[in-house]
Amino acid sequence: MESHETSYSHPWPLSHIMGAVLLSGSLLLGPVLPTRAEADTPEGALRLQDGPTAAEGRVEVYRNGQWGTVCDDYINVGDAAAVVCRQLGYTGEAKVFGEAHYGPGSGPIWMDDVRCTGTETRLVDCPHNSTSHNCDHSEDVGVACSAQ
Numbered sequence: 001m002e003s004h005e006t007s008y009s010h011p012w013p014l015s016h017i018m019g020a021v022l023l024s025g026s027l028l029l030g031p032v033l034p035t036r037a038e039a040d041t042p043e044g045a046l047r048l049q050d051g052p053t054a055a056e057g058r059v060e061v062y063r064n065g066q067w068g069t070v071c072d073d074y075i076n077v078g079d080a081a082a083v084v085c086r087q088l089g090y091t092g093e094a095k096v097f098g099e100a101h102y103g104p105g106s107g108p109i110w111m112d113d114v115r116c117t118g119t120e121t122r123l124v125d126c127p128h129n130s131t132s133h134n135c136d137h138s139e140d141v142g143v144a145c146s147a148q
Contacts (some may be wrong), residue, residue: 002069008037008112011147012070012123013075013076016128017145018024027089038125039107041062043063043064043081043124044061044063044086044122044124044125045061045062045064046059046060046061046062046084046087046088046113046122046123047060047067048060048102048142048145049105049142050086050101050102051102051142051144053114054100055090055145055146055147056082056143056144056145057102057142057143058100058101058102058105058140058141058142059084059140059141059142059143060088060105061110061111061124062078063108063110063130065069065095065133067107067139067144068105068107068108068109068110068116069105069107069108069109069110069137069141070109070110070112070123070140070141071109071110071111071112071113071114071132071135071139071140071141072098072135072140072141073112073113073114073134073135073139074113074114074115075096075098075141076098077080079094079116079117079118080096080114080115080116080126080141080143080147081094081095081096081143082094082116082118083120083121083122083126084123084124084143084145085143085145085146086121087111087121087122087123088134088145090139090145090146090147091147092143092145092146092147093145093146094145094146095144096141096142097141097142097143098139098141098142099138099139100137100138100139100140101133101142102140102142103140104136104137104140105137106137109133109135109137109140110130110132110134111124111128111129111130111133112121112128112129112132112133112134113128113129113133114126114127114128114141115127115128131135
C-alpha cells in the first residue's frame with residue numbers, strides 16, 4: 001500500500017493548527033487558524049478573565065500567538081496591579097490578588113517573579129522571568145481595577 005505524506009509550514013503554534021471541523025456531516029481534519037482578533041493581537045497585550053466584571057479577573061498576557069497567565073510570585077512587590085490597570089485603560093485604584101483568586105487559567109505561564117516599579121507602560125516591561133518558572137495555575141494572579 002502506498003503512503004502519502006503532506007507537509008506544510010505555518011506561522012502559528014501547533015496548538016492553533018490541529019483541530020477538526022464538522023462540515024455537512026463529514027469530519028475534516030486540518031488547520032484551525034487563529035481568529036482575526038487573535039491575529040491582530042499585539043505581543044504583550046493583556047486581558048482579564050473570569051472576573052465578575054470586565055474590570056477584574058485573572059491576568060492573561062498574549063505572547064507567541066497564545067494567551068497565558070502570570071504567576072503571583074513577588075507580585076505584591078512593587079506596583080504590578082497599577083501597571084496592569086493602566087495598560088488596560090483604567091485610571092483608578094488597583095488591587096492585586098494571588099493564589100488563583102479568579103480561578104486557575106490554562107496554557108502557558110508566561111511571566112514569573114514580576115517586579116514592577118509602577119512606572120512601566122506595559123506589564124511585559126516590568127522585570128520578570130519569562131524563560132522558566134516554578135509555578136502552576138493555582139498561583140495565577142488577578143487584579144481588580146476601578147475607573148476612578
